[in-house]
Amino acid sequence: MSDCIFCKIIAGEIPSTKVYEDDKLLAFRDINPQAPVHILIIPKTHYDSVNALDEKSAPIVADIMLLAAKLAKENGLDSGYRIITNIGDDGGQTVKHLHFHLLGGVKLSEKMA
Ligand code: DGP
Helix, strand or coil, X not given: CCCCHHHHHHCCCCCCCEEEECCXXXXXXXXXXXXXXXXXXXXXXXXXXXXXXXXCCCHHHHHHHHHHHHHHHHCCCCCCEEEECCCCCCCCCCCCCCCEEEEECCCCCCCCC
């Protein structure tokens, strides 16, 4: 997607602080961190959101969850963390490329909304 910020980050056209990369996934620090650790995990293939997944593509979410747990461990989030994906305008999604927020390093609010 030529006008997608995260596709541009994947392509190296926009700089980011990468913490992990392989052939399928990229993880980088959020530009506007909401917690001491705030990492975004994205698939290199563009999907607008969870809504764009199907049975063939959905296993990427399992890959993302496993990477999130690995990055949480590497970042010392031993007492817990949160994984969030926002979907659509009411869900607060501002970047229309599937992404999961990994948040931790502080006691997070019990409020979800
Ligand atoms: P969401 O609201 O769920 O769509 O989250 C999008 C997140 O992406 C938001 O926390 C800020 C982050 N973000 C937006 N543009 C950039 C960027 O150019 N670089 C980085 N590192 N993060 C970005």
